[in-house]
Amino acid sequence: MPVATPTPVTALGLILPVLIALMFIGVCSLVREPARRNFSAIFVAGAGAAYLSGGFGVLELVFCAAITVLAYRGLSDYRATGVAWLLHSGWDLAHDLYGNPIIPFVPDSSFGCFVCDPVIALWYLTGAPNVWGLLRKHHRSAPGRRREAGMSARRVPAEDLGQLARLRIASVVETGTLASLVLVAVPLKHLAGWDLGVRALGPLHGLAFVAFIWISLRTIAADPDRWPSKDAARLILLAFVPLGGLFNLRLLRRKAEALGATAG
Amino acid sequence: MDTYLWLKALHVASALVFVGGLLAQSVVLHALAEDAPPHLVQAVRRWDRLATGPALLLVWGFGLAAASSGGWFTAPWLMAKLVVVIGLSALHGLQAGRLRRLERESGTPGFQALPRIGLGILLGAAIIAVLAVLKPGATI
Numbered sequence: 001m002p003v004a005t006p007t008p009v010t011a012l013g014l015i016l017p018v019l020i021a022l023m024f025i026g027v028c029s030l031v032r033e034p035a036r037r038n039f040s041a042i043f044v045a046g047a048g049a050a051y052l053s054g055g056f057g058v059l060e061l062v063f064c065a066a067i068t069v070l071a072y073r074g075l076s077d078y079r080a081t082g083v084a085w086l087l088h089s090g091w092d093l094a095h096d097l098y099g100n101p102i103i104p105f106v107p108d109s110s111f112g113c114f115v116c117d118p119v120i121a122l123w124y125l126t127g128a129p130n131v132w133g134l135l136r137k138h139h140r141s142a143p144g145r146r147r148e149a150g151m152s153a154r155r156v157p158a159e160d161l162g163q164l165a166r167l168r169i170a171s172v173v174e175t176g177t178l179a180s181l182v183l184v185a186v187p188l189k190h191l192a193g194w195d196l197g198v199r200a201l202g203p204l205h206g207l208a209f210v211a212f213i214w215i216s217l218r219t220i221a222a223d224p225d226r227w228p229s230k231d232a233a234r235l236i237l238l239a240f241v242p243l244g245g246l247f248n249l250r251l252l253r254r255k256a257e258a259l260g261a262t263a264g
Numbered sequence: 265m266d267t268y269l270w271l272k273a274l275h276v277a278s279a280l281v282f283v284g285g286l287l288a289q290s291v292v293l294h295a296l297a298e299d300a301p302p303h304l305v306q307a308v309r310r311w312d313r314l315a316t317g318p319a320l321l322l323v324w325g326f327g328l329a330a331a332s333s334g335g336w337f338t339a340p341w342l343m344a345k346l347v348v349v350i351g352l353s354a355l356h357g358l359q360a361g362r363l364r365r366l367e368r369e370s371g372t373p374g375f376q377a378l379p380r381i382g383l384g385i386l387l388g389a390a391i392i393a394v395l396a397v398l399k400p401g402a403t404i
Binding site: 009010015159199206207213214215217219222223 | 324325328331332337354357358359362364368
């Protein structure tokens with residue numbers, strides 16, 4: 001079957017891989033620790049060997065070895081698993097352009113993995129939290145249940161902590177997509193005439209940016225006393241700088257610690 | 265029927281639910297800021313969680329998919345529409361936060377210029393409708 005290179009970008013071709021990534025995250029969240037971390041490391045090691053006969057000769061062996069090392073580190077540190085998935089996404093892209101997809105009978109499979117893998121990577125880079133646990137925490141702190149349980153309606157640390165956790169994830173996703181767009185996709189478009197990355201990452205970053213702004217404003221408006229103008233401005237302005245969002249993580253951790261101290 | 269029309273139809277349906285919820289949020293914040301009955305604030309927040317919030321997510325998901333599918337990303341009318349949509353999305357985040365605060369601390373003052381915000385939402389929705397239907401500058 002002739003393979004179109006690069007794979008044409010379609011709405012479905014972008015949405016479906018993201019949904020698959022979200023499903024993967026949902027299922028993995030059901031696995032308890034430390035099995036989740038160990039499984040994740042073994043899984044990415046397996047994925048690293050998927051292209052062994054991918055057509056790039058000795059480079060395929062080098063890539064496989066690099067992923068194996070990262071997977072080994074991943075047994076004790078989720079960040080290594082996240083980095084391995086980011087590298088895998090790059091390798092997917094290379095094979096999509098080369099015309100040798102990861103699943104030989106599915107021509108756009110490597111492009112799908114290229115979109116799917118960064119979503120998974122971001123989850124691992126934020127420590128692979130149990131998403132169902134986060135949702136339950138939010139649900140448990142719903143006002144009706146709180147009042148029924150006779151808890152104070154004045155302070156809601158669990159809900160506020162959940163909100164800060166969501167803001168942290170939104171910040172990492174926003175900054176990650178912006179960095180990929182500005183530092184990788186845009187230079188490749190202008191230097192090599194390759195615009196696939198911009199067309200794929202542009203809408204994804206748009207969605208991530210709006211989600212980040214929405215969650216930020218929701219957090220700040222709910223608790224303006226804890227968010228002086230200086231902190232609020234810093235949170236929003238750093239979202240416009242590639243990788244700037246990473247500098248917000250320490251601020252958000254500090255806010256969570258202060259909130260935890262108040263709750264205690 | 266092709267995918268583009270489906271995406272566009274679902275985008276419009278989500279937008280209707282979202283704007284309805286946004287207006288309700290706005291009215292409640294204006295009317296109840298002084299002395300908010302907790303059950304009403306809870307009801308609006310519940311509606312926000314179940315309908316308005318998910319509708320916002322769907323508006324963006326289907327909107328971006330439709331724009332990508334129709335090849336509209338470079339069109340000036342879409343850029344102008346995006347500015348208004350980002351404004352309304354940000355307003356929803358701001359109001360959702362204020363509602364949460366209102367539920368927690370009764371007596372929290374509402375937005376001073378809230379009636380104008382309501383008008384702003386309606387104006388924004390009208391601008392979006394005109395831009396999306398007429399697509400100024402585009403050859404349809």
